[in-house]
Amino acid sequence: MFKNMRRWLSVLVAVFLAAALTAGCGGKQDQKKEEPKADKKFVNIATGGTAGVYYPLGGAIAEILNKNIPGVNATAQSTGASVANINALKDGSAQVAFVQNDIAFYAANGTEMFKDKKVDGLKGLASLYPETIQIVTLEKTGIKDVAGMKGKRVAVGAAGSGTEANARQILEAYGITYKDIKAQYLSFAEAANNLKDGNIDAAFVTAGFPTAAIQDIAAQHKIVLIPVSGDSADRLMKQYPFYTKVTIPARTYTNQDTDVAAVAVQSMLAVTDKMDAQMAYDITKAIFGNLDRLQAAHAVGKMITKASARNGMSIPLHPGAEKFFKE
């Protein structure tokens, strides 16, 4: 029996040696190049719909990581956005996620749509830029305010989006529920197409502006942005403290002639505590060392800075990111 085993062992060793020799043929340099491949680190970045802002920024971040962190293979994936992205972090199908700071807070604390579904171990990498809740309609619908949406077909965001939560909360602040409207769960691109075709009357879009989906509608129709202001905005902010007041300046979109009062939340990048400190540090450093690339990807890129990267952070920072910000 021992003899047999020895023979097997020597065969194994011979095979192993042969394999090693073949692999070694290319010389030392090749061997060096092969090394990082052995432990390629896959980083899938969960973004949002293709007509939003997360998606182009996510693509830019994937490029930055691939270029700057040896051994990393980063990809950006189109998704239903914030809520879906948190679930992707939880089940391990994404390692980095774009999320709204309100949604990250609900997930980390088990409230709102995460009631009884608290997500443990969520960590922040960086706070990015304001995302404004833009309510868009066509001038020809005659809808001028939130109250005017009663009975109408309204796109409230994709299923699993943060937009959808914002739509519900804003309508509620105006005393309107989904029972009073015909809610449609559509991505920004679907909402834009349906609004242009007259299949829906208004759409909620929570994203940095200008948002591609709204630019697309405004290129063909006179749009109206419905304001969120006054007592209702105050009521909203009292109940959900992540909202802040902002103005969508005139001419953000074609033929939009006046400033529009609105509310905004903050976008951020989230990871989990399964990511080690070195990786979180490397990712944060690579992003903030290549902000020009984000600026090229979208106008909101200019609002992403190291100085503001902890503002509005609603969950604990990952220690690796924290180390970078302290430098």
Ligand code: GLU
């Ligand atoms: N904030 C949006 C959401 O989570 C997505 C924004 C975007 O895709 O740029 O619903």
